[in-house]
Amino acid sequence: MKVGFVQIFPLFGKKEENLRKTEELIKKEKANLLVLPELFNTGYLFRDRKELSGLAEEIPGGETTEFLLQLSHRTEISLIYGMAEKHKDRIYNSAVLVTPQGKIRVYRKLQLFNQEKALFDPGDKEPEVFEVEEAKVGIMVCFDWLFPEIARVIALKGADIICHPSNLVLPYAQEAMFTRSLENGVYTITCNRIGEEKRGGMKLSFTGKSQITDPKGNLVLRASEGKEEVGIVMINPLLARSKQFTKNNFIFKDRRPKYYKRISTK
Numbered sequence: 261m262k263v264g265f266v267q268i269f270p271l272f273g274k275k276e277e278n279l280r281k282t283e284e285l286i287k288k289e290k291a292n293l294l295v296l297p298e299l300f301n302t303g304y305l306f307r308d309r310k311e312l313s314g315l316a317e318e319i320p321g322g323e324t325t326e327f328l329l330q331l332s333h334r335t336e337i338s339l340i341y342g343m344a345e346k347h348k349d350r351i352y353n354s355a356v357l358v359t360p361q362g363k364i365r366v367y368r369k370l371q372l373f374n375q376e377k378a379l380f381d382p383g384d385k386e387p388e389v390f391e392v393e394e395a396k397v398g399i400m401v402c403f404d405w406l407f408p409e410i411a412r413v414i415a416l417k418g419a420d421i422i423c424h425p426s427n428l429v430l431p432y433a434q435e436a437m438f439t440r441s442l443e444n445g446v447y448t449i450t451c452n453r454i455g456e457e458k459r460g461g462m463k464l465s466f467t468g469k470s471q472i473t474d475p476k477g478n479l480v481l482r483a484s485e486g487k488e489e490v491g492i493v494m495i496n497p498l499l500a501r502s503k504q505f506t507k508n509n510f511i512f513k514d515r516r517p518k519y520y521k522r523i524s525t526k
């Protein structure tokens with residue numbers, strides 16, 4: 261199975277340009293699954309909830325999802341991308357899977373980062389696992405990397421690949437994802453954005469280095485820090501089905517939840 265990332269520099273508020281750029285980068289590629297960054301169609305630094313609300317879209321029905329459904333159908337590539345989702349009076353930082361057959365699935369970011377808490381509503385659903393051709397695919401978004409529970413739950417639900425649309429600004433996540441892969445025996449695809457945003461007195465630099473890791477926690481492919489690029493590799497998702505770690509150790513079976521599942525924090 262051919263999987264990859266589409267590392268781009270989204271221009272703030274310029275949806276049409278961001279969608280066209282994505283189309284240009286993808287349209288000649290041959291792949292089964294490609295991952296785009298978090299909030300890839302709008303950019304990241306919203307001044308306030310009103311501005312965010314003006315750029316958020318319904319799923320299905322919004323222009324971004326309609327556009328990517330068509331693109332997925334034409335290219336025969338399943339796509340996972342981050343965008344602001346409007347649902348009644350809520351706005352979620354969501355990631356969407358669209359397939360060439362017209363399937364649409366949504367994950368709503370559970371762990372909001374820093375100033376996102378003043379803008380978005382936190383996700384309100386358990387992460388799910390979706391079928392993409394022969395693979396089982398789970399989704400988490402950016403800062404979810406700091407919470408190993410999310411990757412664990414996705415892996416326990418059977419994911420072979422964790423897709424991770426991101427807008428990373430801290431220096432840790434790419435390294436942490438090696439551990440998310442190893443401790444769960446899964447592939448991960450982190451698709452990060454690049455570039456800088458300066459808005460409303462705030463400034464952020466995004467770290468690029470989109471990457472793919474394998475079920476043994478090895479780096480398979482990594483993009484540059486500062487260039488727009490598509491990276492694609494061939495993987496065997498079935499390698500993520502064996503959770504045998506040593507002759508006598510199994511990643512899931514050897515867990516002892518009886519001794520820690522009741523621990524909670526205030």
Ligand code: ACM
Nearest residue numbers: 373402403427428
């Ligand atoms: C992030 O969660 N966008 C850092």
